[in-house]
Amino acid sequence: MNYRHAFHAGNFCDVLKHLVLVRALEHLRLKPTAFRAIDAFAGIGLYDLDADEAARTGEWHDGWGRLDAPFPDDVEALLAPYRAAVAAVRARHGDRAYPGSPALIREALRAGDRGVFVELHPVDAETLRERYNRDTRTKVVHLDGWTALNAMIPPPERRGLVLIDPPYEVPGEIERLGERLARAVRKWPTGMFLAWYPIKDAAAVERMVAALDRTLERPALRLDLMIDPPDPTRLTGTGLVVVNPPWRLAAEAGLFLPALAGRLARGDYGAFRCDALGAPA
Numbered sequence: 001m002n003y004r005h006a007f008h009a010g011n012f013c014d015v016l017k018h019l020v021l022v023r024a025l026e027h028l029r030l031k032p033t034a035f036r037a038i039d040a041f042a043g044i045g046l047y048d049l050d051a052d053e054a055a056r057t058g059e060w061h062d063g064w065g066r067l068d069a070p071f072p073d074d075v076e077a078l079l080a081p082y083r084a085a086v087a088a089v090r091a092r093h094g095d096r097a098y099p100g101s102p103a104l105i106r107e108a109l110r111a112g113d114r115g116v117f118v119e120l121h122p123v124d125a126e127t128l129r130e131r132y133n134r135d136t137r138t139k140v141v142h143l144d145g146w147t148a149l150n151a152m153i154p155p156p157e158r159r160g161l162v163l164i165d166p167p168y169e170v171p172g173e174i175e176r177l178g179e180r181l182a183r184a185v186r187k188w189p190t191g192m193f194l195a196w197y198p199i200k201d202a203a204a205v206e207r208m209v210a211a212l213d214r215t216l217e218r219p220a221l222r223l224d225l226m227i228d229p230p231d232p233t234r235l236t237g238t239g240l241v242v243v244n245p246p247w248r249l250a251a252e253a254g255l256f257l258p259a260l261a262g263r264l265a266r267g268d269y270g271a272f273r274c275d276a277l278g279a280p281a
Contacts, residue, residue, distance in 0.1 A: 005043040005047070005167075006051065006053035006054060007056065007059070008057065009047035009053075009054055009059075009100065010047070010049060010054070010059070010063050010064035010065070010098040011062065012059075012062060012063040012227055012238060013196070013198065013235075014063055014064065014098075015064060015264065016223070016225045016239075017101070017165060017194075017238070017240060018099075018101065019079065019260075020242065021104055021105075021163060021194060022082045022085055022104055022108070023081070023082075023246065023249060023252060024192055024194060024242070025081075025104070025105065025108035025161070026081050026108070027246035027249075028159065028161065028192075029110065031159070034110070034112035034113050034157045034159070035157055035159040035160040035161070036113070036114045036115070036116065036155040036157045036159070036160035037105045037108070037109070037113070037114070037115050037161050037163070038115075038148070038153070038162045038163070039102055039105060039116070039118060040148050040163060040165075041145040041163075041165050041166050041167065042100070042101065042102050042118055042119045042124075043100045043102070043124060044100065044119075044131075045100045045101075045102035045127070045132065046089065046093060046098075046102075046131065047097070047098045047099075047100060048094075048096055049096045049097070050096045060098065062264065063264065064098060066264055067083075071263070072259070075255050075256055075259045078255060082104075085099060085103075085107040088107055101165070102115065102117045102128065102132060102138075105117075106137070109138070113137060113157075114157065115132075115137060115139070116138070116139050116148075117132060117139070118141045118143050118145050119140070119145075120142070120145065122142065125140060145164070145166060146166075146180055149162065149164060149184050150180075150187070153184060153187055153188040153191060154187065154188040154190075154191060158190070159190075160192065161192035161193065162184065162188075162191060162192070162194070163196075164177065164180075164181065164194065164196065165195075165196035168197075168198055174197055174201065174205060174208050175207070175208060177208060178208035178212050181195045181212065181243070182212060182215050182216060185216060185217070189217070190244065191244065192242070192243065192244045192245070193241075193242070193243040193244070194240055194242050195243070196238070196239070196240050197239050197240075198237075198238055198239075199224065199226065199230075199235070199237030199239055200232065200233075200234065200236065202232065203232075209222055209275075212241060213277045213278060215278075216277060217278065217279050218243055218278055218279055219243075219244065219276065219277075219278050219279055219280060219281040220241055220243040220244070220245065220276070220277040220278040221240075221241070221242045221249060221250055221253070221275070221276060222240075222273065222277055223241075223253050223257065223273075223274055224238070224272060224273045225238050225257060225260055225261060225271075225272050227261070227264050227265050227270060228265075228266050228267070229269045237271075241277065243278070250274060253274040254274060257274055258272055260272070
């Protein structure tokens with residue numbers, strides 16, 4: 001309950017997580033049938049990069065702040081919807097705003113689509129309500145994200161995604177991510193799941209990913225971005241497991257991951273991986 005994403009908004013972890021989230025939402029929008037996007041650990045949805053929290057850490061300077069210069073055209077084409085969503089939010093809230101995942105989801109929703117934003121912290125949940133409950137397409141739920149993950153799937157629309165990005169303040173959270181993700185996929189085998197993890201304890205990440213590779217009965221991708229050499233004492237990378245990924249995501253990741261690794265590396269070390277997991281597609 002002490003975690004506040006406002007200190008970390010727009011950092012390199014957000015760049016990867018939000019880029020992949022927007023790519024997944026773009027995929028869902030290709031079909032006219034409605035979808036539901038569930039954000040299990042929603043935060044407050046919108047952040048001010050000039051606010052005390054973001055200014056105190058300055059993490060966004062080495063994340064979103066490094067994307068100002070253009071990438072090669074093929075990478076820029078993949079980043080374009082992400083950039084457009086940030087621009088749309090800034091058009092309403094000012095050019096120092098940075099959208100959290102609820103804001104990015106809302107930008108992607110069409111008339112029949114639904115977004116559900118789950119947040120346990122009472123103050124943050126109230127902030128979410130003030131921002132999003134006037135939109136008939138979105139709903140804010142004050143609930144533990146792990147409870148919501150089990151209770152809210154499968155949704156009535158049968159199409160959609162779940163974003164799972166807990167704060168990782170509780171010991172064993174990476175192991176819990178793998179266990180709860182595998183359970184959720186069994187309950188909603190056709191749903192798309194985006195499960196985020198920080199890379200600090202690399203051994204714990206490897207155990208979690210290996211267990212998922214053995215047990216998942218659906219196709220998945222592991223997308224990792226490293227900005228520093230592995231070091232168990234500090235955050236050196238970020239990753240996502242994407243279950244039932246869009247069919248083009250692996251090829252897209254082969255373009256944007258090396259570009260981000262080169263741009264966001266803190267020094268001379270930048271690395272990435274894109275591995276297939278689970279059952280073959």
